Amino acid sequence: KEKLTQLSQATHILSLSATPIPRTLHLALSPLKNISLLTDPLRGRHNIITTVKPWNTTTIQQACDYEISRGGQIYYLHNKVETIELAAKDLQQLLPKARLAIAHGQMDDKKLATTMHAFDQGEIDVLVCSTIISNGLDLPNVNTIIINDAANFGLSQLHQLRGRVGRSDRQAYCYLLHREQKLQGDALERLRTLADTNELGAGFRIASRDMELRGVGQIIGNRQHGHLRTIGLNLYEDLLQAAVDDLQHRHRAQWGDIDFDLPLNQSTS
Numbered sequence: 001k002e003k004l005t006q007l008s009q010a011t012h013i014l015s016l017s018a019t020p021i022p023r024t025l026h027l028a029l030s031p032l033k034n035i036s037l038l039t040d041p042l043r044g045r046h047n048i049i050t051t052v053k054p055w056n057t058t059t060i061q062q063a064c065d066y067e068i069s070r071g072g073q074i075y076y077l078h079n080k081v082e083t084i085e086l087a088a089k090d091l092q093q094l095l096p097k098a099r100l101a102i103a104h105g106q107m108d109d110k111k112l113a114t115t116m117h118a119f120d121q122g123e124i125d126v127l128v129c130s131t132i133i134s135n136g137l138d139l140p141n142v143n144t145i146i147i148n149d150a151a152n153f154g155l156s157q158l159h160q161l162r163g164r165v166g167r168s169d170r171q172a173y174c175y176l177l178h179r180e181q182k183l184q185g186d187a188l189e190r191l192r193t194l195a196d197t198n199e200l201g202a203g204f205r206i207a208s209r210d211m212e213l214r215g216v217g218q219i220i221g222n223r224q225h226g227h228l229r230t231i232g233l234n235l236y237e238d239l240l241q242a243a244v245d246d247l248q249h250r251h252r253a254q255w256g257d258i259d260f261d262l263p264l265n266q267s268t269s
Helices: 002-007 022-029 057-069 081-094 109-120 155-162 185-196 203-214 233-247
Strands: 049-054 073-077 100-103 126-129 142-147 173-178
Touching: 022 203, 049 185, 057 073, 057 081, 057 142, 057 173, 081 100, 081 126, 100 109, 142 155, 155 185, 155 203, 173 185, 185 203
Parallel strands: 049 173, 073 126, 073 142, 100 126, 142 173
Antiparallel strands: none
């Protein structure tokens, strides 16, 4: 997008995103870009029921058995290519009657294409895969996704992955499994946000929460994370607005000197 703007300063660009990164969202929320929200879901779609649980074989087996019993298919996301075959082997032992296959970005192109075609044709029940599936797959018969080590993913990334299911009029399910005994910090907030915002059209709410967790990022520069916490959000917004007003030649009250009268004696250091 930045390269497109360099071609001509008069170029008008329409950007579409399910969950924009914090920097992009902040540009849209500031006077620097315009934003429109598309929140109406397609007819017949349902909310994706999202569950956050510690990793356990019972949850995985029950989720897969239920989806297969109704003629559906499953994404089993294991995002470590070096151990994905072992994960598939363990899953096959857990689901002896299921038809499994593996798909990840380091596979031979022809083999990957053949696997995805077979999955699309319903010849595979469970696709043990990496995040390669986040790249725009639209398979209406896949309505359960199980994400291992979900705490290691970003909030927007999890939302994109969850969106690979629920692309028909059938109820879809997303299982966010984590290995930690007790989630804490940002990882807890990310998964909690996904569980609480499973309604259709929630991308803007999720992106807003992602911006709160990660910071708004640098507006001028390549780095996504800025130094927001150094000065605080309110002062940052005020400084940004002052800069925009100055560029647009809009009148703005000038900052003045402030006298502080603190009850301190001279001996206080």
